[in-house]
Amino acid sequence: MPDALYNCTLADLSRRLAKGELSSLELMQSVIARTKAVEGRVRAFNSYDEQDALAQARASDERRAARKGAPSHPLEGIPIGIKDVISVAGQPLTASSRMLANFVSPYDATVTAKLKAAGALCWGRLNLDEFAMGSSTENSAFGVTSNPWDLERVPGGSSGGSAASVAAGEAVASLGSDTGGSIRQPAALCNLVGLKPSYGRVSRYGLIAFASSLDQIGPFARTVEDAATVLGAISGHDRRDSTSLKMEVPDYNRGIAELVRSGRKWKLGIPKEYFGEGLDPEVGAAVQAAIDAYRRMGCEVREVSLPHTKYAIAAYYIIATAECSSNLARFDGVRYGHRSKDAKDALDLYFKSRAEGFGPEVKRRIILGTYVLSSGYYDAYYLRAQKVRTLIRRDFLEAYKEVDAIVTPTSPTPAFKKGEKAANPLAMYLNDIYTIGVNLAGLPGISIPCGFTGGGLPIGLQVIGQPFKETELLAVASAYEQTTDWRNRHPSL
Amino acid sequence: MPKPEDFKLDHVTNLARINLSAEEKERFGAQLGDVLAYIALLNEVNVEGVEPTAHAFPVVNVWAEDVPEPGLSVEDALRNAPEKRDNMFVVPKVVE
């Protein structure tokens, strides 16, 4: 039985659109219908603008027709879901927060503009943990997104909506953001490919800043090839982002194909610190099986050490909270956003608007970040954490003298039940153990499906790459992906 | 590294301009206490001679030429304003 349109890969849909077998309008209608059918149970979206999406689809079909057979970008006419923390002009930008519940953005993020330039359809506003702070999407002020694989469980976070929508067929691919694992972990929990590019590869202009030195935007997709296509469209130097790198954007899929053709046998590192306590045995087994698959391919697999792994979470929660405490200061009800009705003067306005507008996790992180930067504590906390960060990055770069890429589990556990970890912030933070070092070191990382638990919950494999070597990273990921069938499984919704 | 009692919640929420309810103060105080205790782990690390990470990759002099570009119309600038008057943003009286 042919795959429903809403479950097809981007590559496949792109080919069909190019051949004229399908119109973007039909595709968008199919996606909208699917969304309406399942959203009641999944709740991946904060909002979506049906009329706008259909108008975009019609415009795409017109553009394609006007080209009269000349090739279009592979993304032309493809609905891409957008995490509600990436700005799209004329659309709500809420960060899943009461603080921005009524905010409509007047400008496009650079990635939005790039998607539009490629002809993609910007589809909907996807749910997330408020201000991207969380690992389950339970911190959203507007509602919890369910994991399409098990509606009692979380899809992961913070980009839970971005993951759930693609897994449920409500988008062909989507954009999320990753500061400590917020793309990779939800991808692992939802049987998807999720990629965090090297820091500076993709512009952050238009991404609501959480931790400026850690945030990156990246794609969720059903296959490595699809993820590579989206990555290629959104990457590149941006003059509006001083932290974006001036570096050519290669044709990632062509690069992958060349590496595959070359028959290159990868040298893979398995960090011994990543397989200790806290790793769910089924996750461990699936990851080991994947590593064995790499061995069978002829890859050299060896143990490496990343000795400062155990300090990564502590360093992260100092640096990220410090930066976010400053980045979220602008949310004060003066120029936009929630304004308290009871404020008696301007000072009171701040205290009350922010108390009413922010949820508990956001408040906790702002408070922690304010503390670690405060007078007398900067050296002991922030400065020290930045030094530990240097050591963490050095660990990886040392390892890369011996290996091409590093392979680990993405998440220590599969999707957990809603409410299970919500009461204990620290327990939630400790989930990020495998993904967080990658952000601290500025490296690219990808999660790909590598199996299911006995209970049918997806398991993800993480591959960590060298700075700005996304092509190699994607090739390593693709090599394993092609030996498996995980991507063809879909949740029964 | 600072001691747990150094963390004065009221002082910090004042700096951060966030009101907390009594219940929040108690809950967050405890939760953040746990986090700070965990963070103390960093004390073990020998950071002597280690430079702090300023940026992921070393680049300098990232700038733009001084050429003005069109900005927001007044309408767009004020579109999301909670309160506006005479093309300006209204805030409650600022008390010095």
Add this chain to the structure above:
Amino acid sequence: MNYEAVIGLEVHVQLKTRSKMFTRAAAGYGLPENTLTDPVVLALPGTLPVMNKEALDKIIKAGLLLGCEIAPVCKWDRKNYFYPDSPKNYQISQYDQPLCKGGSVEIELPGPARNVMGEHKRIALTRIHLEEDVGKLNHGEGASLVDFNRAGTPLMEIVSEPVIHSADEAFAYLTALKTVMIYGGISDCDMEKGQLRCDANISIRPAGSTGLGTKVELKNLNSFSFVRDGIDHEVRRQKAVLESGGKIVQETRDYDGQAGTSQSLRSKEMAHDYRYFPDPDLMPVEVGEEWKAALQATCPEMPFDRQRRLQEQYSLPYTITSVLVPDRQLGDFFEEAARLCGKPQAAGNWITNDLLRELGASKTALADSKVRPQHVAGLVKLVEDGTILSNAAKEVFIEMFHSGEMPEAVVARKGLKAETNLDDLERWCAESIAGNPKSVADYKGGKESALNAFKGPVMRAAKGKADPKKVDEMLRKLLAR
């Protein structure tokens, strides 16, 4: 007990750039509210800063002009505090790595009389750094209205060492600083337009001692005069406090220029905790030798160096140099005119008296003046060689100013050539003498001033075209017979 004042000045200078410090929204003044914004200025969610290269050029140039040490590397820091005029609720500034360190400003104190140059001193600087300006709060009743046009404009903060010891020195410092900024094309420093703002840190100590007393910060000093008056007022206030046995409280005070009083704003004890940390959105700045050299090549001669040179090279008196120096274009105008006619004092007089008077009366800028250096040079030459008399020359100048004609053309058109016929002159003088025997008697009796009585009739007969010097000579000659 004799006290001496110890003053440090913090001056914020708005740089003359076309766009803002960290975004390309246009910079400007006096425009309708909130028309100079963009998403970055308003700190909309997701926006990021990008440095303005011109602003960097200007601060480095300012540093070079003031003899500062330019940091080879510097970075940006976030200064975190909440205020409605500050969109991000942090200001991007420079905390521990300012772009410029040290340096000094040469100042000129008032002399014993208006036409006598006063003492020159050097006021040492601590540092200069770059930051971004905030918006403007307009206080209404029960509410404040915020205009963000000014928000994000590049601002240079210049901090002096606490080595200013009087209100006069402070005034001289601001004047000198402003002139340097204008010479360098860095800022117009117009206080009325908010392009220059000054806060003063003031303390007093027993004369001759070296420690520092408790300092008070004085704000809202909206003009150079208010800076001077405010400092005077504060110094007197502090003396009165100490003399009555009290202690100076470290605080910030707000000066009311109209009333000449100040009041406490907030205790400095409750200092902000700015939680400075390096801004992760911006990359550091490296200033290499090439960049510095390129900017050094554009640096003009410093104002007081020019003053000294004008005095020496052209033998110009202080009354003229003190007018030419504050305006760089005027000085350039003068030097060109002097080069063309070779008579610098004469050129200087025309420029500082007649040209400035006409420019002021017609509210014309020097750049728009129809009179150019060649006009002045031409006029000077015509007077020098006696073609016209000095009173006719005044008329020629005014004509030139309005029409832009070269002086020869005006002289020809209006027939203003001086009469030099000595026979006529002798006849008119003789007639005048003959017609006024009383004055003859007075003059011969020793009354010098009686000579003036004859001049009127001679000038009338000459229709104003006689050279007063020659008239005087002729009368004396005839009366001596």
